[in-house]
Amino acid sequence: MDIERMTTLLSALQEARYAGVRAVSYDGKTLTYGSDAELAAAIADLESRIAAATGTPRRRRWGTVATKGL
Numbered sequence: 001m002d003i004e005r006m007t008t009l010l011s012a013l014q015e016a017r018y019a020g021v022r023a024v025s026y027d028g029k030t031l032t033y034g035s036d037a038e039l040a041a042a043i044a045d046l047e048s049r050i051a052a053a054t055g056t057p058r059r060r061r062w063g064t065v066a067t068k069g070l
Contacts (some may be wrong), residue, residue, distance in 0.1 A: 003053050010046045013039060 009026055016024045017039050023032045033039040 001049075003050060006046055006050050006053070010043065010050065013043050013046065017043065 009024075012024050012026045016022070017036065022034070022036070022039060023030055025031075033042065
């Protein structure tokens, strides 16, 4: 799959997720995801594939968590 097609699919998946829809249509095909987690995993996979194909590293978020130990 070429980068342009992956980018188009990624855009369609992101728009569907933000709209709260689990079915995505592109190029005359319809994909239906069972849950938001599956849709999120598909988005993450496409982002990784696009990053690998373009040679740019995928951005990661880091955070700090603290507890009082009780």
